[in-house]
Amino acid sequence: MKSTRRRWLSNCLAMVAWPEVLSAQRYARTAAKSPTSDFETLDADTAGEIEAIAAQIIPSSGGPGAREAGVIYFIDRALATFAADDRDAYRTGMALLQQKRKQLFPNSRSIASLTGQEQMALIRAVETSDFFELLRTHTVLGFLGNPSYGGNRGKIGWKQIGFEGSMAYQPPFGYYDAQVNGEEK
């Protein structure tokens, strides 16, 4: 009954309370790149900015990443549903991120328009923040969570990790039990 996921649970709860120091700040509105569909909670500009970060958290190197899995659609819907309490955190967190971007790259117009190297430098500047951990969590959930939440499109994330997602299995399950049962798998 004891769980290795419990640290994750308590971390989630620690994130419930966010400092609202920057709620009044404006965040940059620049042209979004890929998301074109209608969003429930995000405007297209913000969606493009968030997606640019998500695509660095789970990049498309060596196979599909956050972009192909539709993580941004997952995040948008999450903020309308089970993660509605995190909307303020996104508002203030993204404002902080934009502020950091301007500081690091004064001539830039948006996160999405930064080069990959610049985006990574920006993430390194915020990677220990609560907001980045929230965004990272949502990106992973959007990549590996149930596809009914709008991400993990075509079960792309599950395919990447080798999770079949079936309703039932028969032994042998893996290499080592198959070996013992005299079967190769």
Add this chain to the structure above:
Amino acid sequence: MSGVVFLTTDPVDFLVVGAGAAGGVVAKELATAGFRVVVLEQGPYLHEGDYSHDEIKFTIEPGLTNDPKIQPIIFRKSETDQARRMKAIEYGRQVGGGSVHFTANYWRFHESDFHERSLCGEVSGADLRDWPITYADLEPYYTKAEHELGISGLGGANPFEAPRSKRYPLPPMPVKSSGILFERATRSLGLHPFPAPVAILSQPYQGRAPCVNCGFCESFGCEVGAKSSTLVSLIPLAEKTGRCEIRPHCYVRKIVTNDAGRATGAIYFDRKRREVFQSAGAVFVCANGVETPKLLLMSKSKRFPEGLANSSGLVGKYLMWDNGASVQGLFEHPLNEYKGIQVTRLIHDYYASDLKRGFYGGGGIDARFDYYPAGFALHGLPPEAPKWGSEFKQIFESYFSRTMTLLSHTTSLAQEKNAVSLDPEVKDAWGLPAVRITSDYHPDDAATMKWMVAKQIEILEAAGALKTWSQPFDVVDNMPSRHLMGTCRMGNDPRSSVVNPFSRTHDVPNLFLVDGSNFVTSGRQQPTATIQALAYRAADYAIGAVKSGELR
């Protein structure tokens, strides 16, 4: 679900608070013995069709457990520590309780668990005591539980197991790759692996279908009814008598007593948050090791100013924690551990406390995998792994199918300062005091876990792991605690215990408490079998007491 409905003004024979692992047993026993029973359950009444393989719903959201947004929990390590809102404890909050969403490990206690004080002596800073009962007192009830619920296992395979009067009713579940690797490694080290006893059906049993190896046991409700929760095994039998009404969405705020000091029923909030009083001849509180003492502490009256059944002052004290540590191992070939039940092999070689180690404590170690895809990527990777970027992606993608866990389940010493109390300020959504948890490890608890982690690494290396890594294990990392034990401890002396050896309160003759709160020691975690054996025994005693005229 449909069935008898009792009037709240018409006293039923027994009122049961909590329809979980213990409450389900008590309800079934009392109803089949001919008594009229109402069971009040905080949570909903769900069924197989309400469950799914949705990791977000059942592990990220509260799912089948308490929701701290509506029932906040305040945590502090000690009285001087700053109290914080955290999900420090977790319990199953639905009909069936924790027996619905648990991993389904079903360990009997060993004989030594009942008299460790006599075996180990005093432990400084703790209140280690013998239980007032022995293994032999509980053995018939362990057997009854195993057979009525449906437990799969192999009796006699564990050389450290206490004598059993009957075999498990069902053979063990199919072994997974983690079980094979663990078995090989532990044998090579001279240890004694055995098939995990689990409350999951390996074959059809009593009209229920067997497990389909879907892998979604821990934190999830079983979609085929193969997990032997009270929801699918005993509660239907209770309802079938026509004498048991299960009332979901009923949150009890007070056990009411009369001038003679006897319980007369309980006041609860119903689904619409209206206050209702249910009258009853006797009351069983089976609400878990946190909710039970909370309810007693809320049930103050002139006669019981410190809370009900609390003349000892010990209600809520001696909270024991869900101790243990996990170590992961990476292997060359796919294990596909996400397939099949979580645990198929374990050892009890290090179960007994051995003072030569320099501290009190011991534990069991099981081979398992209880990560789901997103949870693994977020919290299952080696601590030094990057948290984002192409290397992060490469690691979680290539490790998921090749990783297994060894989890130790270790002792938690009873310390008076570790306690459940009512928070003086914070209220829940019903306006009731929030639970405040004060808990930290005893030095021997931490020493046991550290010692055990070294053994876990040794086993994984002997199994051929390419790499091993462990999680941190501060008390906060072992959170939320799901094994809630010790807070209304059992004993013969009313000055140093809350309930007698049959789970009846010393102070209120027609009030019984049975769940993890009765525990005098923590065993080696996995408390469900012992909770249910205690529940069978308490119900048996209560039935006898009514029949002899002693309870009425």
